[in-house]
């Protein structure tokens with residue numbers, strides 16, 4: 001038997017309904033806040049991601065699905081959407097009409113991580129990005145949207161973690177202080193962190209290895225190194241989150257796994273998903289549009305891990321199951337041919353009607369109707385056809401009525417809609 005690839009998964013009916021609820025709730029919330037949907041390709045030239053996310057990140061170093069296409073050009077299955085959206089914003093000169101552009105997109109991402117609960121190699125994200133707004137209020141709006149979405153989905157055990165990563169003016173000082181500290185605790189760090197220590201010291205703050213966590217307990221905090229502009233910016237974020245009554249914690253270890261961030265970064269974290277606590281993550285990435293060859297426009301955004309969010313929602317409430325209101329039990333070839341035309345017309349009327357395409361007995365067909373949860377069964381055989389009528393059985397009351405075949409779709413529609 002051929003099995004799917006490790007870390008990939010099928011999302012089957014029964015589970016997909018929860019995903020649909022999450023996607024629809026998110027899309028409608030984002031549309032209400034003026035975000036427009038954008039769809040970008042699943043593959044890009046490798047450099048789009050390598051330059052944006054950073055060569056020294058786990059994603060670029062070891063997690064991307066990168067391969068040469070038939071002409072030898074290196075292409076990558078997208079590990080995230082932000083870099084592609086920036087590429088698109090620049091390529092289509094979207095900033096020319098109005099630098100302020102607000103997008104959302106939903107789709108699969110690919111990272112070759114070690115699979116575990118809540119962590120997959122193909123996973124889905126809901127991305128939201130704002131271009132052209134330097135004000136920290138855009139960051140506040142994003143965190144507010146995340147909190148509102150969680151509350152609309154009935155998720156309680158979730159909290160915003162926020163931090164500031166400073167800017168090119170103040171971060172170098174912090175990096176230096178951190179590097180000095182890391183040199184002192186070098187022997188307590190894991191092999192990965194020792195390597196990261198010189199190339200990308202901030203990443204060490206994020207390491208989950210217990211000995212590294214312990215070694216980093218007294219590490220200097222970036223918040224003590226912010227320049228005046230970054231400090232005012234971060235204070236504004238906190239102030240407006242307070243005003244909007246969004247609960248948050250300041251998390252000085254929150255450095256995120258991608259290099260493009262500056263100033264405010266945030267994650268929505270939960271305790272219900274085991275090791276994978278981040279349901280969403282994002283932050284400001286003011287330098288990225290310029291880095292990829294566009295104008296110097298600020299930007300900020302986030303991505304929700306849809307698999308994780310759907311898992312939480314699904315564990316809290318059962319997915320709504322769609323049941324056909326009517327099942328047609330057709331007997332004999334003539335009955336089936338007639339019934340088939342009815343189900344097509346019912347479908348056109350927006351009513352899902354199922355039937356059996358085999359030649360099973362009435363009893364077997366009634367059983368199947370029951371299993372599918374049909375409220376009514378429409379019975380039609382050669383006898384009924386010759387009399388120009390069919391029988392409609394109410395499965396709850398067991399009541400049966402004769403319905404003339406002439407205009408039957410509308411007649412049945414009326415009966416089932418009167419039922420409420």
Ligand code: HAM
Pocket residue numbers: 079080081082111113118119120121122123124125127128129257258278279280281282283285300301302303304305306307308
């Ligand atoms: P990220 O933190 O790498 O950020 O991913 C965002 C979310 O995607 C995570 O919080 C998590 O819920 C989910 N996620 C990431 N990797 C996996 C995985 N292997 N399996 C399941 N879920 C996963 C970004 O991707 C940025 N592009 C976010 C952003 C948008 N920043 C600014 N704009």
